[in-house]
Amino acid sequence: GCGGNQQSGSSSGGNGGGGGGDVIKIGANLELSGGVASYGQSIAEGVELAFEEINKEGINGKKLELVKVDNKSEAAEATNGAIKLISQDKVAAIIGSATSTNTLAQVQIANDNKVPIITPSGTSETVTVKDGKVNEFVFRTCFIDPFQGTVAAKFALNDLKVKKAAVLIDSASDYSKGLAASFKETFTAGGGQIVAEEAYVAKDTDFRATLTSIKSANPEFLFLPGYYEEVGLIVKQARELGLNVPIMGGDGWDSPKLIELAGKDALNNTYITNHYSSGDPDPKIQEFVKAFQAKYNKAPDAFNALGYDTAYFLADAIKRAGSADPVKIKDALAQTKDLQLVTGTFTVDQNHNPVKSAIILEYKDGQQQFKTKVNP
Amino acid sequence: MELIQQLVNGISLGSIYALIALGYTMVYGIVRLINFAHGDVFMIGSFVGFYAVTMLHVGFVPALLLAMASCAVLGMIIERIAYKPLRNAARIAVLITAIGVSLLIEYVTIYLRGAQPEAYPSTLLPDRNLELFGVVISSQSLFILGTSLVLMVLLQFIVHRTKIGKAMRAVSHDAEAARLMGINVDNTISATFAIGSALAGAAGVIFGIYYTKIEPLMGILPGLKAFVAAVLGGIGIIPGAMVGGLLLGVIESLVSGLGYSLWRDGVAFVILILILIFRPAGLFGKNVREKV
């Protein structure tokens, strides 16, 4: 609507954003209830921990204040939430949402109102780039889907030396579809063959039927780009049904829960691509794991880490911008270079995607073991 | 071979549906209330069992009993607080309240412990895979099928052969007339909810053992599916819930096995609608015409 646009121009011009005084307001538009509540909540935990740490010293003499809204895991509510954060709370930037779709629901508002949005985990390419054009105010902390899929395909072909792969996709997730697409492309280009392609929907619990038909296609390898909640069950049920081939997935697997869900034995002979490994001796990572343990009394998962990193990514930009002005923050975000964070070393490219290295881990007796590191 | 494996898969899935559907159908049969909170009581049962095992370090049987007892109490509390005051209100008002109770249980659970899932310890029940001619049957799924059958028989016995069962049926037809027979209507309805919820609690623990993963919203879909199963068999009819659950499980497995796994839930609902249109009283129900 034209009315909305006219109006928004004046609003962002009129105030500096982020509130005056000694606080900078940051919005968090997250999935705190509804279908993927656990992602939103994990991110919120990571962000809150980071804010606590950051506020010990403050940024340019100011403290960060988090204003959370719950988008109920719905796109429309994500739009509502973004509008409220921008026009009522006048935040300087928004963190969220966890999923690509809910982030996409805010893109136009961010651009119209000139407030930056950083999604910690929206991995779909279209979040930052639409029709070949960069969404000026949208950033992300995670790497994009094609990268992980490509890395996995090369690993399967070259290191595991398999030729016949099956793919099992979470059809409710752009993330899963994106990984699968690039995996298939690279795998077939490298001489491999996809013998079975099946799908499931998030929150399913019984995959035996699908796995039975995958098994009967006799694959040598299963690519399983999903989130740990389902992956844990799928791996367990696959092994029960005697599907003992190597299984590989992406960062969505990374959670201590996976080991509990699938069981140590079932997880042998599985691999993932990841941002980081919580078992990584890197002091930066161990410090985070320890701090997180202390605050929440549990081990951090990938979403915790990404939420945490998003907060630091933003804080760094604010510091460099020297101001809480959303447009300046946006510029600073775009110029981020070699920032050391938990999930890797950040450099934001021209498409607003972080250039980070990926690592490949293998599960052995319930432990992640470092395999290789792949640079972009 | 694949077909037989799919049947086996379907029966184990169906036994879980049946297990939840038994309690559902009983409560509906007596109180004529679509208790949307049933799936959430199932979830609570699952968590009670989980915490009993991980924090109190008890074995399977005590955990199961504890879950059943807590759910029975929870069921009675829900009935007393949320449904009893609405006995004479419009059906739809009670339905809305049931939805409210369901949301409340889910989000209070999330508030208290977060939305993240838990994994049931795998050591609770022995899990051995029996392989017969290439078909894998897990000992747990046999156990679940057996449990559902036993509970079905038990429930059928309670409702049709015992005094409390007769009281339940009388209350379901005409509560005021039942009072004139000397039946304590409030206690009878409480007992109904207690038994139904205890069954849900048992189903929760068994579900946790079989599928490992439990989380605060886990009750929604199985609850809905169990209701479909109950309707399929003829709602209020206890053996109907059993057969409906098994049938639903097998159909879903076959649909997934054919490569249409994304349509699985859709097929469940299509079947539901077809059944409702062509045999509204379900497979086991009698079609009684309204006497004018």
Next chain:
Amino acid sequence: MAAKTPLLKAENVGIQFGGLKALSGVTMELHQGELVGLIGPNGAGKTTLFNLLTGVYVPTDGRIMLDGETLNGLPPYKITRKGISRTFQNIRLFGELSVLDNVKVAYHAHARHSIASSILRLPSHFRGEKEMEEKAIEFLNIFQLDGVMHEKAKNLPYGQQRRLEIARALAAQPKVLLLDEPAAGMNPQETKELMKLIAFIRERFALTILLIEHDMSLVMGICERIYVLDHGQLIAEGTPEQVRSNPKVIEAYLGEEVS
């Protein structure tokens, strides 16, 4: 009376519920302007016969004809539009609707304004609604219900509810009116008034009436002919005097001495 073709005719009708043969081989005729009684023990199938005549149940055997036209298999609303309307043994009013609206609903079949004209509030809508209202008030006047026309039907006392049922059935403008125990639950005084009312509307609207009743003072008092059902079959037919002295009827229904 045999010369004329009957207005309503049931020919050998029967119906079965599961194993129970609720009616079999029932043949009866109603001629224009007659007031006929239908009596019989409880469970004889009287209400069931009404249900067959009005299309609520479809007969498993036989034919039902109105004015020479077969009604078998028509849905109830079509049969009503063809000219048979009824009251129910257990009152079935539209409880939340006002007394006036209850009667208007029955007149609906005669309304000619379409859904579109009502939505667009075309003149035909206003004309149609006005006509309806006038007609409905006319009926309510006859039944002395105009004083309570804005009350909800469910709030009326029992006697008025019974009368409203009859008023509503009349508003459907039937040729044949079927009354199922109109005097049930009324005391003798009220029953007497009801008898007068039935006689009056019959004259006024040139109705043919078939009524079920257990109150013999009413049945014997106003019916010209009486059919007697027992166990789903007709056991007698004739004038009140004939029926009253029929030994089969006495045995099955009336008991020894008739009051």
Next chain:
Amino acid sequence: MLKVDGIDVFYGNIHALKGVSLEVNKGEIVTLIGANGAGKTTLLKTISGLLRPKNGDIVYEGASIAGKAAQTIVKQGISHVPEGRRVFANMTVEENLELGAFLRKDKEGIQQDFAKVFQLFPRLEERRKQLAGTLSGGEQQMLAIGRALMARPKLLLLDEPSMGLAPLLVKTIFRIIQEINESGTTILLVEQNAHMALSIAHRAYVLESGRVVLSGTASELQASEQVKQAYLGGH
């Protein structure tokens, strides 16, 4: 045996019974007549514990039962045959009768009473396994009475037992009511059919708009002009 002492009963704001008092002595048939909506059903429901009186007392065999739960009152020997029969439609005739004896534990006694009920109502024995909902009105009425007798009541409350019944059945029912009474059960009978009711009752009360307006022996009331006018259809 039963003494109702100035009770007031309300439905929300509706004042249905206004200071009603009456007495039923052991062995009597007492009938209560009155126009539609006079409050007869309300009175019976209050006695049997389905409703609570706001004021006043109900004394049964020397103890107050006002406001007690229905099951306590049934246990003390008061059975109520409700208006409109209210049989359990989806249960068989036999199960309905069994429910009548819900609070009893003496198996043999129950068996005897089964026999007794079937003797009173042979029709019910024929239909023993039929669902009560498919019985005709008269059959249902028999079942409702039979069901109440299964509790072996000392006091039987009957609410319009002749409603909707064939003349023959009305006679039968009234005959049976007398038989039941003769075998020692006290009866409080609510009726529209004042004629019949007065012919079998010992005493009677007339209720109008929630108040007792007349009372006396049955023959007194039968002779009363007022009653003749309003309830016996002139003459």
Next chain:
Amino acid sequence: MATWKRTRGFWVSVILAFSFFVVVEWLIASGTLNIFYVNTLFFMAINVILAVSLHLIIGITGQFSIGHAGFFAVGAYASAIMTMKLQLPFAAGVLAAGVAAALAGLIIGVPSLRLKGDYLAIATLGFGEIVRIALLNIDYVGGASGMTVTHMTTWPWVFACLFATILVIANFTNSTHGRACISIREDEIAADAMGINTTYYKVAAFVIGSFFAGIAGALYAHHFYIIQPSNFGFLKSFDILIFVVLGGLGSLSGAVVAAVLLTIVSTFLQNYPETRMIIYSIVLILVMLYRPTGLMGTKELSSLFKWRKAAQGGMNHGGKNTVA
């Protein structure tokens, strides 16, 4: 003259509504209403349309439908296909949304002829889920990730649709056709026996109700930038159902009031993200426990204004009664 008298209330409300439109349009144009309030207003209007359309099916016709989000979804997607895939103007999208949803209503209306009460409820719930799952599996409309839709919903559109919905449904209800529907709700067998074509009116209610749910879908799709199947799950159906029941079954103004209030409550609760759903569900339970007939019962707001007149009328009736 007589016609004027009867339609006076109608014209007064039309003028009031139009003034409201002009005032809001001016507030938006002048920038007095910021984007947050405009957004809340649009969301409210969409919810009102949904509530009123379901009110016709449940409140008036008594058909217990709890899959209304299915029609909403059909409308949203149909309009998005028109504007985004076929590049047709928004008007075509809105119209297509209504027509497609009405067709869906026709399809689900047919089983409703055979089903009653809880069974119908469950069947419609199933229908809603089938729509969602179908959309999930159609790649043309983006599957699970849905479609991005350009923002086209403007206040004149929102107002026009809202106004049309209320007008059509109110006019339908206050006519012999509406009474026919109510008689079905009250007693279907008796309605049939009184010559009402119950089949026709049940389907008509479904078709009209779903038509407007479809329109709401079009407004929604073009306001919230993106639509995906998960927006149209049974929780959304429950939300709409809650508007209708909370407002009072059978009361159009009740449905409107409840939709407005709950949208405000929901917006307000965004400030309490952790406890949002807990508060929401407690509100729901408490309202049902203490006012099981809903906020308005079966009454309409307008009856509050007529109250004096009605009381006088009552006196007259009383007088007449004693004479008769």
